[in-house]
Amino acid sequence: MAALERLTTRINIEMTGDTKRYLVSAKQGDKATRYIIAKLLNDGTAYTIPTGARVAFNVEKPDGKHVYNTCTYSGSEVTVELTNQTLAAAGTAYCDIEVRTSDNTQLITTASFTIEIEKSMRNDNAILSANEFTELEDRIAGHIKNINDTEAAVRRAEAARVTAENGRVTAENGRVDAENIRNQNENTRIQQENLRQQNTAQAVKNAQDATAAAGKATKECLEVTKRAEDALQNQEQLEATLNTAVQIRQDVSQMQSAVTAAKEQVERDKEEIEDTIQNSLLASAEQILDSVKSYFERAESLYQSMYFECDGETPFLRVVSPIFIDGATPAVRNMDIGVDFDGGTPTSRLLAV
Secondary structure, eight states: OOOOOOEEEEEEEESSSSOEEEEEEEETTOOSSEEEEEEEEETTEEOOOOTTOEEEEEEEOTTSOEEEEEEEEETTEEEEEOOTTTTSSOEEEEEEEEEEOTTSSOEEEOOOEEEEEEOOSSOGGGSOOOOBOHHHHHHHHHHHHHHHHHHHHHHHHHHHHHHHHHHHHHHHHHHHHHHHHHHHHHHHHHHHHHHHHHHHHHHHHHHHHHHHHHHHHHHHHHHHHHHHHHHHHHHHHHHHHHHHHHHHHHHHHHHHHHHHHHHHHHHHHHHHHHHHHHHHHHHHHHHHHHHHHHHHHHHHHHHHHOOOOOOOSOTTTOOSOOOOEEOSOTTTOOOSSSEEOOOSOTTTOOOOO
């Protein structure tokens, strides 16, 4: 079914001022077909309704009943529906529009205006006038809805709480289980750590023992090696000594033979030397006697031809020929005269003539 066309009356309402009469006219009993778009002005300038505010339409009907209905708005324009109760009684209806903040801390109302409601030709008894408070009903409905929503929210919250509590209990049980597992793991870790420390200490001791054994073995090995080297060296020395001893023995044998031969030669030489010495002594003695005799003869000859002078001068300053006694050897003697006393051996003595 096609809907009826909506009839809209546009009016301008100052926020302050006297009552504006006969701005709107309507027919008694009309329903959902008549609307007013009221532009709110502040001294001729558009009054902008803040977002979130509530706007209501107040009506005192000709029969003294009241209407308090909610309106919609956009910017500074308010849309008012003339409901069936607003138009229930014929006559002059006095109206205004109020604007409230959402928290009801502020309220502002426009100047009043009138609506002339023309009497309908229908039976007046069919039209019953009553108070209409859609604003209150809407607010009450809103509160009821809020209550219902709150109850639903409470139920949801309670269900969520129960779920959360169950989750908390489950989590707590899980935490307890996890704590028990953690304690078990910690005890296991402690046992493993103690075992690790014991194993580590034992491993360290084993390593130290092995190191000491290795050091001892190394020392023994070095000693054995040293003894082996010494033995090898001693063996080489023994072999060299043995060879030397063999050589010495051979040399000694040869030397013994040579000594024996030398001894025999010495015995032979001894006899020859003794004979030579005796012969040499005899010959020397004869030569000495002959020399002494010759010296005496020469001395006597000199005595007869020269005189003796004790001169303290040097040989270069002497003017007479002295008798020179030379104690040197014939090899270094540079004087041909004088008496020569030679201290050499009988075999090496050479007498001057």
